Amino acid sequence: MSEIKKLEESSIFIDVNDSATQNIDYNNCENYKNITFDMLNLSGVGRFLNVNTTIKKVCPNKQIVVGFKLYETTSGSKVMEDYKTFAVQHSENSYADITLLNIQFVLPEEIAETKDKTNLCSARTFELEIISHYVDLLESRY
Numbered sequence: 823m824s825e826i827k828k829l830e831e832s833s834i835f836i837d838v839n840d841s842a843t844q845n846i847d848y849n850n851c852e853n854y855k856n857i858t859f860d861m862l863n864l865s866g867v868g869r870f871l872n873v874n875t876t877i878k879k880v881c882p883n884k885q886i887v888v889g890f891k892l893y894e895t896t897s898g899s900k901v902m903e904d905y906k907t908f909a910v911q912h913s914e915n916s917y918a919d920i921t922l923l924n925i926q927f928v929l930p931e932e933i934a935e936t937k938d939k940t941n942l943c944s945a946r947t948f949e950l951e952i953i954s955h956y957v958d959l960l961e962s963r964y
Contacts, residue, residue: 868930869946876921877954880912886920889953892927900949903929909957 844859873890880886889907893900904927910920929946 868928868932871927871929871948873925873927873950874921874923875925875952876919877910878919879917880920881956882915882917883913885909885911885957886954887957888922890925890927891951891953892929893949893951894929895947895949903927903948 844857846855846857848855871892875888877886877888887907887909890905891902892904894903906925906927908922908925910922912918912920929948931944
């Protein structure tokens with residue numbers, strides 16, 4: 823169990839795993855807030871993957887689900903490291919390409935399928951699988 827230390831000057835909590843939490847409260851009718859979050863020590867190493875993709879020729883007025891499965895591959899085997907799913911509504915009356923931007927994966931070295939889990943200079947290989955499918959398969963009868 824990690825020990826949590828409270829910093830009395832602010833409502834930021836830092837634990838031994840270098841994660842932090844800050845409470846953010848919105849008042850009635852307040853819809854924007856700008857915060858500074860600068861009390862985090864970075865001791866872990868890892869990689870960051872940003873994915874952009876386009877789903878081609880989506881049928882008019884249909885909803886699709888897009889899934890991203892990220893595997894790490896080593897010595898002929900693959901291990902799923904992360905997955906994400908998104909539902910996207912296409913509201914136009916014609917076929918269109920739908921672009922998804924900035925699908926982000928954080929890949930810490932601690933989960934690497936390599937012997938040296940602290941060396942960012944170690945080579946790693948990933949495989950990304952993207953699956954898309956219509957959610958509303960039948961036309962509405964109403």
